[in-house]
Amino acid sequence: MIREKLRGTGVALATPFTKELAVDYGALRKLLEFVLEGGVNYLVINGTTAESVTTTTDEKAEILRFIKQEVNNRVPLVYGIGGNNTQHVLDTIAETDLHGIAALLSVSPYYNKPSQQGIYQHYVAIANASPVPVILYNVPGRTGSNVTAETTLKLAVHENIIGTKEASGNLEQCMYIARHKPKDFMLLSGDDMLAVPMASFGAEGVISVLANAFPEKFSRMMQLALTEDFKAAAELMLSFVDINPMMYEEGNPVGVKAVLERFGVCTAAVRLPLVEASSGLKDRLYKLL
Template identity: 65%
Template structure:
């Protein structure tokens, strides 16, 4: 089966790993702010949106909140861009049940982070993803982020999983360009290599990536999506100029953990509150001042 069949819109360009706006008063999900943010990133030119990824603080939202976030996003986006939904965890059977219980109608794909904390073997990672892909009614995108999961999907593991007809790509956030090159060199033609590191988007596109799932694009959708499109068009010099403009902001997004920095930027831009849920804390005054200066 062709992975890029009619079920899967072309997830090329800039996908945004959407934050979840919270009320600064009681930390409840701020749905009016969510709608503002959705309009902000779509009007800013992003090609698709990832709801309930790790940037969305998914470890601290309830099952009911996750379902409502997806419902509101589907209703408000109304087909303007594709939606990807994050479903992952370190209990394979529980993730499988969650896939079955989630209303995935209108969802282009699932983004699923590699199991965290357990530190499974590569064989265990393969078995985990194969079981999820067998269960999923929509295509699955792998997510390799060793800095958070404490385990890495090797290039060999990714290539083995790429053979599964319902596994259509990988968000690669290992930061290991050699590993990404190995995937690009040997992957099936229809398997999507997606940058999971904002700053590596342009170099990864130069050797075969189709785009990025970005944190920065929450607050800076226009310059970031312009940069990605320039790289996809082969104008790496112009794309690099856009990247250099964003370069000073990037470390501030992660200094006090993601999504603290980008939420502080969104608050300064008037899009949503900078509130995050414990164990995270909102950006310090020092960090806010440095972000404000760059803005």
């Protein structure tokens, strides 16, 4: 049941800020309606794109409450809780109101570079403690360590772990997972530009940054891929080739917030240590748009 709900395009929501860097709830409401009208299948809250490392505990709680109220069960919600201190992650899960949340997205421990056994035990502890299903998140470019296919498959048999967001960029690793995973374990792309190729060998969707700014086009691309119309899906995918690198050139969500500002959804403001898109990046983005 949950697997079907989380099929397709999940948008890794940005957190709009005012120019004074307070959470801008008016702009957040606008962003929610923008992506929902664009046809995304579900929302991912408090992930990397949300600048979760620089929002406070109180802000996180209020953002979650606000989004639940605004969305009002129109689409499923996935909530990000992860970290490199396992006990702190468990404490955060216990302290967070997860009523109405379809699943947790939990990033692999970063910075301290645990062994594969450490990663395995970390996720087992989270899955055992979580009142909602857990999705693994492998992003070696941010964490400094890879969750191997073998570790992912070992975790896939846990009854409360339902899938993985694979952002390793390693298609061979993703294919190995697709080949050997349990039938009801979800493989999700964590890389916008690999979503269509991954769908061709069994991925069931994507958690996307680009879908903040291009929800309709990106959702259509993903639906075409999932119905095996890969020629049409590839045409849409290739239309993102020029803009996608600009999303990350000065850090995420710097690029996508610059686009959202251009579209009148929210400001381009981000919190330190990120800085707002440079005039050069904005000029190139706007010219491309």
